[in-house]
Amino acid sequence: MAKATRQQIVEAADNLFYSHGYVQTSFADIAAAVKISRGNFYYHFKTKDEILDAVIDKRLTDRETLLAKWDETSSSPAGRIECFIRIVIVNQAKIMAYGCPVGTLTTELAKLDHASTDKANEIMTLFRDWLIRQFEALGCGGKSEENALHVLTWSQGVATLAQAFKDEAYVHREVDRILEWLAGIVREAQQAGN
Amino acid sequence: MAKATRQQIVEAADNLFYSHGYVQTSFADIAAAVKISRGNFYYHFKTKDEILDAVIDKRLTDRETLLAKWDETSSSPAGRIECFIRIVIVNQAKIMAYGCPVGTLTTELAKLDHASTDKANEIMTLFRDWLIRQFEALGCGGKSEENALHVLTWSQGVATLAQAFKDEAYVHREVDRILEWLAGIVREAQQAGN
Numbered sequence: 558m559a560k561a562t563r564q565q566i567v568e569a570a571d572n573l574f575y576s577h578g579y580v581q582t583s584f585a586d587i588a589a590a591v592k593i594s595r596g597n598f599y600y601h602f603k604t605k606d607e608i609l610d611a612v613i614d615k616r617l618t619d620r621e622t623l624l625a626k627w628d629e630t631s632s633s634p635a636g637r638i639e640c641f642i643r644i645v646i647v648n649q650a651k652i653m654a655y656g657c658p659v660g661t662l663t664t665e666l667a668k669l670d671h672a673s674t675d676k677a678n679e680i681m682t683l684f685r686d687w688l689i690r691q692f693e694a695l696g697c698g699g700k701s702e703e704n705a706l707h708v709l710t711w712s713q714g715v716a717t718l719a720q721a722f723k724d725e726a727y728v729h730r731e732v733d734r735i736l737e738w739l740a741g742i743v744r745e746a747q748q749a750g751n
Numbered sequence: 752m753a754k755a756t757r758q759q760i761v762e763a764a765d766n767l768f769y770s771h772g773y774v775q776t777s778f779a780d781i782a783a784a785v786k787i788s789r790g791n792f793y794y795h796f797k798t799k800d801e802i803l804d805a806v807i808d809k810r811l812t813d814r815e816t817l818l819a820k821w822d823e824t825s826s827s828p829a830g831r832i833e834c835f836i837r838i839v840i841v842n843q844a845k846i847m848a849y850g851c852p853v854g855t856l857t858t859e860l861a862k863l864d865h866a867s868t869d870k871a872n873e874i875m876t877l878f879r880d881w882l883i884r885q886f887e888a889l890g891c892g893g894k895s896e897e898n899a900l901h902v903l904t905w906s907q908g909v910a911t912l913a914q915a916f917k918d919e920a921y922v923h924r925e926v927d928r929i930l931e932w933l934a935g936i937v938r939e940a941q942q943a944g945n
Contacts, residue, residue, distance in 0.1 A: 578862040580774040656858045660911045664850045665859070667914055668772040681915045706912065706921055707928065714908025717854045718900065720861055721875045727900055734901065 563601045565591050567615050570608045575651075575658045579609065579665050606673065613676050616658065620680055624687045634694035635743050638708065641688065642735055645715045645728055653723045657716035659684070685709055696746035704742060711735050757795045759785050761805045768806055769845075769852045773859050778802075800867065807870050810852065814874055818881045828888035829937050832902060835882065836929055839909050839922055847917045851910035853878070879903055890940035898936060905929050 569590040573582040584605050588598045602608045627640045645652060655661065659680045666674040688705035697704055715731050718724075763784040767776040778799050782792045796802045821834045839846060849855065853874045860868040882899035891898055909925050912918075 576862060578774060578859060580772060581863060655862055660915075661858050661862070663915050664855050664911065665772060668770060668849055668855070669775060678915050681912070685916075703924055706916075707925070710908035710912050710925060711904065712908070713911040714904035714906070717858065717907040717911065718875070718904050721854075721857050721872050722879075722900075730897055731901070731904060 562591075562593060562597065563611075566593075566598065566601055566608065567611045571612045571615060574609070574612055574662065576655050579662065579671075580669065584608075609671075609673050610676065613662075613673060613680070616680055617683065620659075620683055624683070634691040635739060638688065638691050638695075638739060639736065641684070641708065642712070642732060642739070645712060645719065646732060649719065649725065649728055652716050652719050653725075654720070656720040657713060660713045660716060681709070692742075695743065696750050697742065708735065708739075756785075756787060756791065757805075760787075760792065760795055760802065761809050764802045765806045765809060768803070768856065770849050773803065773856065773865075774863065803865075803867055804870065807856075807867060807874070810874055811877065814853075814877055818877070828885040829933060832882065832885050832889075832933060833930065835878070835902065836906070836926060836933070839906060839913065840926060843913065843919065843922055846910050846913050847919075848914070850914040851907060854907045854910060875903070886936075889937065890944050891936065902929065902933075 566587060570582070570587045573586055573590060577586075582605075584598075587605075587608065588595060591598070602611070627637045631637045631640055651658075659677075663674070663677050663681060666677050685702075685705055688708055689701050692701035692704045695701075711731070715728060719728050760781060764776070764781045767780055767784060771780075776799075778792075781799075781802065782789060785792070796805070821831045825831045825834055845852075853871075857868070857871050857875060860871050879896075879899055882902055883895045886895035886898045889895075905925070909922060913922050
């Protein structure tokens with residue numbers, strides 16, 4: 558039971574930090590969302606910073622699970638990169654409302670000069686390193702990091718503008734564009750491999 | 752003198768909202784930065800929301816001035832788009848510390864469901880419409896909006912990742928990439944025009 562309550566708190570905080578921002582979300586907001594007593598709450602977390610660390614850990618684990626699933630279900634590296642690209646469509650409604658959960662938390666914590674800024678950046682690093690591995694498997698060699706960062710740049714930019722303009726057609730157009738670019742990279746790698 | 756004080760307040764608030772975020776910046780922080788009495792401060796602004804609106808107005812005017820300068824100093828539309836692209840290098844130090852002032856405010860206000868969210872988005876719209884005009888002048892016709900949004904997507908993505916990874920070489924590499932893309936667009940437009 559104690560574990561379930563802790564998990565509920567972290568999930569509620571995760572949603573509130575994403576939809577309202579970290580600073581704007583108070584300890585009381587999280588307690589109210591979980592509907593537990595202050596005593597029970599303090600049993601699990603003493604400060605908002607402790608909750609933040611637990612939220613970042615949860616987000617890291619969730620993303621690791623997602624990437625591992627793609628590693629299993631998609632046989633080609635290009636197919637896995639495409640799964641990553643399509644997140645902006647899969648999560649479109651939330652992204653249009655609140656931007657990217659990873660990028661917006663990173664930026665918010667950096668502005669606060671918060672002690673957990675580096676920890677939050679680890680999620681971005683997780684995506685980067687996973688994308689590097691896919692481009693390496695694709696045969697991009699020394700260009701793998703550059704290509705990985707290009708995809709990550711694109712995804713962050715799309716999230717910010719999807720949120721600002723709320724234009725679904727734009728998101729789909731940008732997905733088509735980057736998939737076209739990816740197809741070019743695959744062709745190049747195949748030609749170099751022959 | 753009254754005008755100068757008002758201007759000082761808005762400039763201090765602009766910097767604080769950018770470097771620490773809107774929510775995190777208090778009325779008292781801004782007064783302390785400007786070093787004026789509470790009475791003098793209240794003479795100019797009654798609420799933080801009023802200051803926010805003045806900051807957004809200032810940012811809009813600043814960007815309009817910058818774009819007008821590029822319209823004057825650069826004779827070709829491609830040269831003007833390149834000026835826009837190079838902002839991420841010109842403002843690199845600040846972007847690495849705090850991200851893009853336009854994108855991060857837009858996201859923060861959206862999460863707050865703040866009444867000035869649409870007003871903040873006008874800066875993004877200003878950039879978009881200016882870029883559309885440049886691509887139209889380049890001869891991109893029906894592709895102008897798509898290309899404009901592609902450049903804006905790129906710039907927002909670069910700002911977010913420059914802030915997360917603080918990697919100067921990455922920023923320069925991404926600028927080279929998008930300039931190469933732009934050169935391709937210019938060639939296409941010239942061929943279509945012949």
